[in-house]
Each structure stands twice: as structure tokens, then as C-alpha cells.
Amino acid sequence: MWHSFANLHLDDYLKMLALFGASLVFIVGLWQYRKAQQWKRAEFLAREMKDFFAAPRVQKALLLIDWGCREISLLEDIADQDRVKVDRQMQTMGLRPHTLVNRTGSDPETFSVDEGVSHEGFTHAQAAIRDCYDAFLDGLERLASYAKAGLIDVSSLRPYIGYWIDDISSPTENADDAAWCAALLTYVSFYRFDDVLWLFDAFGKSIRPASATYISFLKLMADQTLASQLAETVNCDYHSLSKQAA
Numbered sequence: 001m002w003h004s005f006a007n008l009h010l011d012d013y014l015k016m017l018a019l020f021g022a023s024l025v026f027i028v029g030l031w032q033y034r035k036a037q038q039w040k041r042a043e044f045l046a047r048e049m050k051d052f053f054a055a056p057r058v059q060k061a062l063l064l065i066d067w068g069c070r071e072i073s074l075l076e077d078i079a080d081q082d083r084v085k086v087d088r089q090m091q092t093m094g095l096r097p098h099t100l101v102n103r104t105g106s107d108p109e110t111f112s113v114d115e116g117v118s119h120e121g122f123t124h125a126q127a128a129i130r131d132c133y134d135a136f137l138d139g140l141e142r143l144a145s146y147a148k149a150g151l152i153d154v155s156s157l158r159p160y161i162g163y164w165i166d167d168i169s170s171p172t173e174n175a176d177d178a179a180w181c182a183a184l185l186t187y188v189s190f191y192r193f194d195d196v197l198w199l200f201d202a203f204g205k206s207i208r209p210a211s212a213t214y215i216s217f218l219k220l221m222a223d224q225t226l227a228s229q230l231a232e233t234v235n236c237d238y239h240s241l242s243k244q245a246a
Contacts, residue, residue: 045152048143049160057135064091064132065167068177074128084125088176092226094126095133095183097190097233133184137193144195147202154202162203169205169213178220182230185214189234209236218242 052058063072064086074084101122122130140161146152168185172178185207188196200207207213209231218227219242231238 041152041156045146045156045160048146052139052143055135055139057132058139061132061136062164064129065136065164068174074132075124076128084128086125086129088180090125091129092176092179092183094122094129095180095187096226096230097186098122099233100229133187137188137191137196140199141193141195144199144202148195148198154199157199158203165200165203165205169200169207171213171216172220175220175222178217179223179226182214182217182221182227185209185217186230186234209234210241215241 053062060072060074063070067086069085069087071083071085073082074086075082143152143157143161147154147157168181172181186209188207189209197208205213214236215238218231218238221227228238
């Protein structure tokens with residue numbers, strides 16, 4: 001009877017040992033799988049960011065964001081105007097919703113006219129600015145969709161685009177910078193770059209029309225008529241919200 005008990009105890013011990021070994025193999029395998037998945041995600045993100053930053057229009061958009069005034073190769077189809085001096089005022093005018101330029105509600109044609117002069121249409125330079133920002137925002141939309149689908153983590157995007165997120169949404173005391181920021185944030189909301197809004201939210205930087213960030217830019221603009229017009233295009237009750245923020 002003793003031998004029977006001893007054998008039974010040994011069998012149980014061996015089974016436990018086998019179970020422990022199998023569990024250990026499973027845990028190691030799971031760890032290796034997760035590491036491989038993390039590596040694949042990192043490779044995927046690196047390829048996406050390489051393509052994003054390699055796009056010529058995105059590169060121009062980053063220059064436009066980073067510099068208050070810069071001479072860049074903006075126009076792609078006009079040989080005799082290879083480089084254009086772009087300042088914040090030109091960007092602000094270029095990023096207005098088209099309904100503020102053409103009251104019929106349709107996208108206006110571009111015209112070869114002097115910057116800063118009122119015309120029923122965007123200038124070639126302003127249209128090029130819009131194209132650059134469209135490329136930049138389309139890229140952010142794609143990255144946001146990957147994050148929402150779980151293909152990448154928002155935290156993994158910070159080393160790549162955190163600087164630009166902060167640059168667009170950070171407070172400023174400069175009226176020209178504030179007007180540009182207000183126009184850009186209006187552009188994002190008006191043209192329904194909804195995943196861009198989500199991405200900024202994920203970074204803790206809300207730029208939605210009712211946000212304190214958006215209102216602060218509008219309040220600092222020298223041209224308060226334009227500030228009100230921008231707010232109106234995205235259904236923002238600017239004057240009420242600005243009073244609340246005061």
C-alpha cells in the first residue's frame with residue numbers, strides 16, 4: 001500500500017513537472033511572439049514614416065509650419081517662379097475655407113494675382129499652400145486610422161510627429177502666428193479631417209472648434225472680422241466662448 005501511494009505521488013509530481021514545463025514553453029513562446037509582433041509594428045511604422053516624410057508636399061508643409069517667413073520652392077508647375085517667399089499672412093489667406101473666398105459655396109478657381117489683394121479665387125501660391133497642407137493632413141489621417149485600428153500605438157508616433165503636433169497647438173503671443181494657427185485649425189475642421197482631430201485629442205492637444213486652444217488663437221488675431229468668419233464656418237460660437245474663457 002505504501003508503494004502504491006509512493007508511486008501515485010511520483011506520478012503526480014511528474015505530471016506537475018510536465019505541466020510546468022509546458023507552461024514555461026508556452027510563456028516563452030508567447031513572449032517571443034509578442035516581441036516579434038512589436039518588431040513588425042516598429043518596422044511597419046518606420047516604413048510609413050519614411051514614406052510620409054519623403055513626400056515632397058509634406059516636406060513643404062513642414063517648412064511652412066516651422067517658419068514664419070521662408071522662401072521655398074512652392075509652385076510646381078510655374079518654371080519662372082521656382083521659389084516663393086511665404087509668410088504667415090499668405091498662409092492664413094490660403095487656408096481660409098473656400099466659402100469665404102467664393103460665396104457661391106463652390107471651390108474657386110486660382111488666379112495669377114498679387115498676394116494680399118482681394119479676388120474671387122485663390123492665387124497660385126495660396127492653392128499650392130493648400131495642396132501641401134492637404135498632403136500633410138492626409139498623412140496624419142492615415143496614421144490616426146492605423147492607431148485606431150490597433151496597428152500602431154499613439155505613443156510610438158510621438159518621436160516622429162510630436163514636434164509638429166506641439167508646434168501647431170502651442171500657445172503664442174504673436175498675432176500673425178495666431179492667425180495662421182486659427183486658419184489651419186479651421187481648415188482641419190471645415191474639411192472634415194476628423195481623424196486628425198482624434199489624433200490631436202490622443203496627444204492631449206484638443207484643437208476642436210470649442211477648444212480653449214482654438215479660441216485663444218482667434219482672440220489674438222489682429223483681424224477680428226476674419227476671426228469671426230473663421231469661427232462661423234465651423235459653427236463655433238466664438239464670442240460666447242471667448243467671454244467664458246476671459
